[in-house]
Amino acid sequence: MMAQPLAYLKESPSQTAGPYVHIGCTPNYSGIEGVYAEDLGARMVDAETQGERIRIVGRVFDGVGTALKDALVEIWQADAQGLYPGPSETRGTADPHFSGFGRSPGDMTTGEFVFETIKPGKVPFKDGRPQAPHVTVWIVARGINLGLHTRMYFGDEEAANAADPVLARIEHRARVQTLIAPRTQEGDVPTYRFDIHLQGENETIFFDI
């Protein structure tokens, strides 16, 4: 049987970001100064950004419980009204004082990543039901061959989390908590601590999106 050729290209295969990803993605942090004014994704909010100021912190752990010192974590989230910045948002115009995109290299000695941001509003699932507030997270590092996608949900949104259509489809219910960051007060703003476990008993849920 012959048919017309189905002429799609193949996606370029991924490769690890390697241990020196910071040279390309956060050069000022890695000590290469004077090339860019500031590192991309270093600042998500300004004085006029709407919404509750929060901090997201965490570390990325490997399968033996060691914190990675060379991971790069990126987040993408909606504004306080649940709108994403940029031209692909068709439901309205997002807060012009919010980037939605953050990138953190992690502290070179502790591995802790930090995002100064705002708590996002709800965005719809494909069928129109609201999703619980969440942040999309992408992790690359030496030893990770293809960037890992996950989501961070908020520990103080119990009712919304219980109704979230994505969380609802996770078969192993005990694993849902790996996506939920407890709210704490560490210093001046509410802080959500989101540790990521790449492998093992408390392995974070990763998505094939």
Place this chain on the structure above:
Amino acid sequence: MSGGSFFQRDRNWHPAAYTPGYKTSVTRSPQKAPISLDNTVSEMTGPVFGHDLIGETDNDLLRNFAHGGEPIGQRIIVHGRVLDETGRGVPGALLEFWQANAGGRYRHKKETYLAPLDPNFGGCGRTLTDADGSYRLRTIKPGAYPWPNGVNDWRPAHIHFSVFGHGFAQRLITQMYFEGDPLIWRCPIVATIPDRAAVERLIAPLDMNNAVPMDSRAYRFDIVLRGRRSTLFENRTEGN
């Protein structure tokens, strides 16, 4: 450009997470299967960067870290297009790239290789693709360097690329290799890719037609991001 969810990623074409020949992957690979998630607006949108981000020399590694001189090495141009799987150019895609210098030395605090730094070479750059998805950068050809995996493993000459398309689901980091480098087929990181045809997509051919005589040679490197479904017949009744 706009549309629905992105084509499913072919995870047999990409490297698996667990690839023991690349030792660091052993403890950094998830053991549980990823949860499949048809894209929602959270994955279909993504950051889009404007031309105001890009400085005049951001794509010129011969000049963007120059401290009164030129970097030492083989001057090259790398150019190509960012396409999606339907073959259409992806305009406005942010490309970031980084590399070692001509001797294989990275400018990074944790790098200890004995080859010297080049005072006029930083090793990072970025650019946005044009209306047809094309891009161009100028640099020096990076050297191979040794790394602690096997006792005598050497990375082939390579340039790292980080790519933002139009949706966060298209996010990709990969590496470009150079045509004819015998180290490519000995490298445990290259070998994480299971299909030889997939490896070949990362090898940039020498492109003499785009060389600048008496100045720089050129290499051509096209990058393909995930394609995107049309939403024409999507009634949005799925879900659970």
